[in-house]
Amino acid sequence: MTAIAIINARLLDPASDYDGQGGILIADGRIVEVVRGGDVRVPAGVEVVDARGLCLSPGLIDIRVKTGEPGFEPKETLKSASLSAAAGGVTTIVIQPDTDPAVDDPAMVDFIQRRGAALNLVNVYAAGAATQRREGQRMAEIGLMHEAGALYFTDGDRVIASSRTLQRVMSYAAAFNALIACRPADPWLSEGGVATSGELAMRLGLSGVPAIAERIQLDRDLALVEQTGARFLVDQISTADALDSLARARGKGLEVAASVSINHLCFNEIDIGDYRTFYRLDPPLRPESDRQALIEAVRDGLIDVITSAHAPLPAEDKRRPFAEAAPGAIGLETLLAAALSLHHEDGVPLLDILRPMTAGPAALLGLDSGVLEPGAPADVVLFDPDAPVMVDAATLKSKSKNSPFDGRRLQGKVIGTWVGGRKVH
C-alpha cells in the first residue's frame, strides 16, 4: 500500500493531550511515525499531504448509529451510512441492533460486520441486543455475539423495564466483561411524552416527560451495576439531575461510562417551539440549564462519549404533527462541525471536544484506533476548524434528510478522511 505523509498539520491527539504542530507518516494502513513539534522526514515515493492551517486528529468513533439495513433500507443502508460517516470525518461506526430482524444473534452481528467490511469505506461494527428481539424479556446470546465481534449490548431506544431482566443481563455479561448500555428513562413516567415537562411543553400542548424520569431509571440501573459488577454505559444522558447521579456513582468507584448525543449539546427545548419535527428527539430536548450542565460534563470529563445518535427517518415519518412524528435525527455527516460549535460558541477546548469522539469511545470499546500513535490504525481526519459550513440537508449523503442542523451555519469543515490509510473522503 502507498505510504502517505501528512505534514505541517496542527495535531490534535486527545489520548496524549497533545495539541501542537506536527506530522504523521502512514504505511500499510497504520500510523508508522508521529512527529510532534517538527515534521516527518518524507521518504522518496511517499504521497505528501500538506496540511498547513488544518487540524489532524484521530478519526471519529461514533458508537450510536442506526441504519435501516436490514429491514428498512429506504431509511438508510450500511453503504449510505458509511458514506455519510466518511464525509463527516467518522472512521468507525457502531450499528444499533434495532434493525429488522434485530441484531440479537451472532449471525446478525456477522452479517452487519461483513457487509460493512465489504463496502471498504469506514470500520463498521455491531452492537448486539441485550434481550431477544429487544423485547426486554429474555436474554439474548450475549456470549456468542461478543465472540462474533459485537462491541456492546443494548436494547437501543427501548428501556429494559424489568429490573429482574436487567439484573440477569448485567450479571451474565460480567462473565464476558461485556459492556451493557441502557437508556435511562422510566418507562411509565415517559409513556406518551414527546417533550420535556415544563412551561414550554404545556404552552405548546405537548405531552411532557418529566426530567426526573431519567434520574429515577439511572439510579435503578446504577444500583444494579453496583450489585452485579457489570461494565455499564449510560446511553444518552441528558439532564443535570442524572449527571449528579452519575458523578456519585463514579465517586463510589463504579465502572460506569456515559454518552451524550450531539443534539443535546447543541440544542435546547426552545428549538421545538415551532413544532419542527426535526427536533423531535428521544430523549426530548431539555432546558438550557441542562444543556449547559452537559457541556460542563464534557469539559470536565464526566462524559466519556459524544455520539451523533444518527437516526435516519424518511419524510413520511417526519412530515407529521410534532407528537405523531417519529423521534430521531441524522447526524453522522454534521457531527464534527456541530461538535466544533461547542468550541467556537461555548469555549470548550478542542481536545476536550475530540476526546469523547476518539480516545474515549476507543478505550470504552477496546479499539486500538482513536489515537495518533505509531502502530495505531491510520484512521484520521483532516479538518479546517474555522471554515464556515452551511448545512443543506438535501445535499447530505444519508438517504434520510431529517437533520436538525438543516439551514444552520456551522464552523468546521472536513477536508479529508482516511481509514486504514486509504482516503475515503
Add this chain to the structure above:
Amino acid sequence: MTQPHAVTDLISERLVPFPTPHFLSAGDLNPPAALALLDVADVFVDLNRLAASEGGKTLDLLSGRTVVNIFFENSTRTSSSFEIAAKRLGADVVTMPVQASSVAKGETLIDTAVTLNAMKPDILVVRHGASGAAALLSQKVGCAVVNAGDGRHEHPTQALLDLLSLRRAFGDVGGLTVAICGDITHSRVARSNVALLSMMGARVRLIGPPTLVPGDADRWGCEVFHDMREGLEGCDVVMMLRLQLERMEGALVPSTREYFRFWGLDREKLAWAKSGAKVMHPGPMNRGVEIDSDVADDLSVSLIQDQVEMGVAARMAVLASLWARSGAAR
C-alpha cells in the same frame, strides 16, 4: 334574501383585517383586534337572529369563496358551527369526510395539505388531534388557516366566542374574575381562554385536582387552586371543562363520583362564587360528572346556550376578517 343596507354598512364600518394571516392561537390577537372582532360579531348575532326568523343566508361577503372544513377529529358542534358561519357569509363550504379519505390509508398531513392546496380553497378550517397540526398545515398551504382545535394546544375560536358571550353578559370583561375548572392539563379550551381572557384584562384562576393542573400553571399568570371553595370565592364566572372520561377511573382521579364530589359544579359549590356569577361550559357536557344539570340548564346562571349561539357569530367574524386581510393582500 337581500341585505339591509344599514347592516352591510355597519359590517363594513366595523370589519377590520385580521392581524395575522392565519388564526392558530389566541396569541395571534391583540386587544384592539379582539375588540374589533367582537364588535363585528355583535352585528352577526343580530343578523343571525333575523335570519332565523326569516330564513335563508344573509350575506354575500364571501360569495364565490370556498371554505374547506377538515376535521380529523370528530366534532359535530364545532364543525356545524363553522359550516353555518361560512354559509351565512355566502361562502361555498366543503366539509371533508376525513375518516373515509386517503388520510385513513396512511397519507401524511402534509400530503393532505398539498392536495387541499391544489383545490385552491380560500379558508381552511382544521381540527386535528395533534398539537401544532394547524400550524404545520398553515406552512404548507396558500390560504388562511383557522385552528378549530389542535390536540391539547389551542382552540382559539372557542376562546373568542367565550369572550363574546362574557362581553354580552357583563358589558366588559376587564376586571372580571374567571375560574376555569377541571382538566386544565389536557384542555386546549383552557389554554386559549387563559391567553385571551388575561390579554383582555380578566383575572383568571385555575381550579382542579393536582393531577389535572400543570405543575407550573402559576407561571401562566393565573392563580391556581385545588379546592373549589377557595378558588370560587369572589368569582364572576365559573367556566367548567369537559372531562375525558377515559382518563378518569383510577388514572388521574379515583372515580367519577369522587370527582363530582370535589370538583363537579352543583348549586352548593356555585354558591361559593360571587352572587350573580355565570356558568360556562364549552360542551359537550358530562352531566353529573363535571356539572350538575340543575346548574347547566338554569338560564338565569348558565351561558352555555349563549356560547353555542355566539359560536356562529364569532366564527363569522373570524372568517370575514381573515378574508378581509387576504382579500386586501391581493
